[in-house]
Amino acid sequence: MIKQYYMPTQIIMGEDCVQSSNKVFSEMGKKALIVTGKNSARLNGSLDDIIKVLSSNGQEWALFDKIMSNPTIECVYEGAAFAKTENVDFIIAIGGGSPMDAAKAINLLACQDIPEDKLFNGQYSEEILSMILVPTTAGTGSEVTPYAVLTNNRAQTKTSIASHILFPKVAILDAKYMENLPKEITVNTAIDALSHSIEGMLSLRANPITDSIALDSIRRISRCFESLKTGELTREQRFELLYASTLAGMVIANTKTTAVHSMGYSLTYFHDIDHGRANGLLLGEFLKYVEKSCPDRVSEILSAMGLSTVNEFITLLDELLGERENLTDEQIEKYVSITAKSSNIKNSLVTPDTEDLVQIYKSSMNK
Numbered sequence: 621m622i623k624q625y626y627m628p629t630q631i632i633m634g635e636d637c638v639q640s641s642n643k644v645f646s647e648m649g650k651k652a653l654i655v656t657g658k659n660s661a662r663l664n665g666s667l668d669d670i671i672k673v674l675s676s677n678g679q680e681w682a683l684f685d686k687i688m689s690n691p692t693i694e695c696v697y698e699g700a701a702f703a704k705t706e707n708v709d710f711i712i713a714i715g716g717g718s719p720m721d722a723a724k725a726i727n728l729l730a731c732q733d734i735p736e737d738k739l740f741n742g743q744y745s746e747e748i749l750s751m752i753l754v755p756t757t758a759g760t761g762s763e764v765t766p767y768a769v770l771t772n773n774r775a776q777t778k779t780s781i782a783s784h785i786l787f788p789k790v791a792i793l794d795a796k797y798m799e800n801l802p803k804e805i806t807v808n809t810a811i812d813a814l815s816h817s818i819e820g821m822l823s824l825r826a827n828p829i830t831d832s833i834a835l836d837s838i839r840r841i842s843r844c845f846e847s848l849k850t851g852e853l854t855r856e857q858r859f860e861l862l863y864a865s866t867l868a869g870m871v872i873a874n875t876k877t878t879a880v881h882s883m884g885y886s887l888t889y890f891h892d893i894d895h896g897r898a899n900g901l902l903l904g905e906f907l908k909y910v911e912k913s914c915p916d917r918v919s920e921i922l923s924a925m926g927l928s929t930v931n932e933f934i935t936l937l938d939e940l941l942g943e944r945e946n947l948t949d950e951q952i953e954k955y956v957s958i959t960a961k962s963s964n965i966k967n968s969l970v971t972p973d974t975e976d977l978v979q980i981y982k983s984s985m986n987k
Contacts, residue, residue, distance in 0.1 A: 623827040625874050626784075629764045631866065633793040638669045638754065644790055645673050648750050649709035651680040653730075655699065655723035656714040657687045664797040666714050666756055682706035684726070687715065690771045690778065690888060690895070691722040693736060700729035711751045713788075716809065717760030717769070717895070720753050724768035724786045727751060740772075740779050751788040756797040758861035759809025759896050761816055761869015763791035771889065777958055778885040787873075793866060795858035803851030804894075806861075807940050810848055812896030813865035814841045815903050818921055819878040820871035822910055822969050827874075834871045838924040840864035845925075849939055879972055880906050882962035883981065886955035891945060900941050904934035905984040913970045944985055952981045 632641055645652075652674060654667070661667035674681050684699045703711075703726055713723030728734070731747040753763035762768075766786040772779040798806075817834040820826060826834075841864045847853045853861070883906075884898035893901070908930045911918040918930065927933050938944075947955075956977045965971060972980065 621824065623825060625827060625829040627764065627870055627873065628784075628787050630790045631764065631793065632790065633863070635794060635796055637792055637794050638666070638673060641792060642673055642677055644792075645670075645679065645752065646677040648752060648789070649679075651682065651706070651708045652710050652712045653699075653703045653706060653708040653726070654681055654683045654685075654712045654714065655687060655726060656683075656685050656719045658685055660716075660756060661685075661714040661719075664756055664800065666754055666794075666797045670712060670714065670754065681712075682708060687719045687722045689718050691718050691725075692771045692773070693739065696722050696725035696768075696770060697729060697736070699723075699726035703727075703730035708749070710749050713751065713753045714756060716755065716757035717762045717812075720755065720760065720762035721768040721770065723751065723753070724762075724788075725770060725781055728768070728781065728783075728786065740781055742782060744783050744785060746785060748785040752790045752792060753788040754792045754794075754797075755862065755865070757801065757805060757809045758795070758798060758858070758865040759812035761813060761865050761867075761872065763788055763793070764866055764869040765873040767873075775958075777889050777962075791866065793862050795855060795862045798858045798862065799855060806851065806853065807848050808894045808896035808900070809865070810841055810844065810861050810896070811900035811903075811937070811940065813861070813868040814838065815880055815896070815899035816868035816872045816877065817841075817864075818903065818907070819880055820868070820875040821917065821921055822878050822914075823875035823967050824969060825875040825967065826969075830871045830875050833867050835920075835924045837864040837867035837871065838921065840867070842925040845936065845940075876967050877964050878906075878968040879959070879962075879965050879977070882959045882964040883955065883977065885962075886958055887945075890951070890955070893945065897941060900937050901944060902980060902984045904930060904937050905980045907933065908983075909972060909976060909980055910968075910970050917969065947981060947985045952978055955981065
């Protein structure tokens with residue numbers, strides 16, 4: 621298999637880097653669509669900072685703040701219609717993975733006439749607006765990926781729009797917007813980033829460049845494990861987690877994810893379990909499964925975390941995640957049937973069959 625590494629997104633990082641990036645914003649266009657959720661961007665100051673920059677540049681803006689957790693197809697079509705009405709010429713997304721992913725889909729649909737039944741087929745023209753993404757959680761890495769993950773009620777799961785045109789033009793990283801994040805969100809997003817880097821190393825598309833980036837990301841997150849347990853993080857640790865999340869995004873932008881994400885989507889869709897937590901619940905047992913065929917690969921991942929065994933990793937995840945949810949046999953059977961249809965399964969170094977998936981679910985959830 622021929623492998624490659626590609627990353628066209630400009631990354632600007634550091635404290636107060638939004639305010640110091642006037643020129644970057646001014647070069648994007650005349651009127652921005654700001655995509656975010658109802659509250660967090662207002663509370664953490666990121667929305668105010670961005671509006672001040674736009675105002676100082678004499679740029680106009682329109683606000684679409686209807687993004688919910690795990691945004692739906694209906695939501696992004698509504699956002700696209702609003703973008704067209706407002707005649708915007710660039711996009712700014714503020715928030716965690718939900719606003720950032722939604723902004724990419726809104727951008728695509730505002731520029732191209734795509735019916736819902738063809739939204740996920742990957743057949744798009746090159747027409748797209750420039751995007752600036754400002755993450756306010758450290759988990760998805762969406763600020764540097766070509767993916768937009770949406771809740772797909774028809775398929776009863778989450779489905780990705782994937783295209784190189786969805787790479788943001790600029791990502792702006794300032795961890796000051798994360799200082800007051802609750803412990804649960806901080807932990808779940810950190811585990812999401814960790815899962816991205818680990819899955820990137822377990823992908824068929826892994827290569828020496830993505831491996832190097834993934835290992836750096838894993839080490840950065842691992843240095844914060846003890847603070848994540850207490851929820852008491854310094855601003856420097858917040859920056860570490862933010863950089864680690866972006867690095868992990870750079871990994872999966874090239875490797876894609878694996879069976880862990882496919883399995884986790886059912887936990888999120890049917891049980892409203894946070895995406896990062898869902899990945900964390902499954903990650904340890906999936907590593908144990910892969911270790912049987914690829915022990916050296918798993919050992920490399922564990923070593924980057926300062927661990928010796930997968931069981932040590934599972935214990936660590938238990939400390940971070942707390943009590944695990946339970947699933948019935950009927951639920952597991954249903955989720956396995958959904959997971960088996962996912963393309964992520966075939967992207968794993970070791971491809972789990974139906975029996976393997978059942979066992980991973982049971983071992984992960986019913987403890």
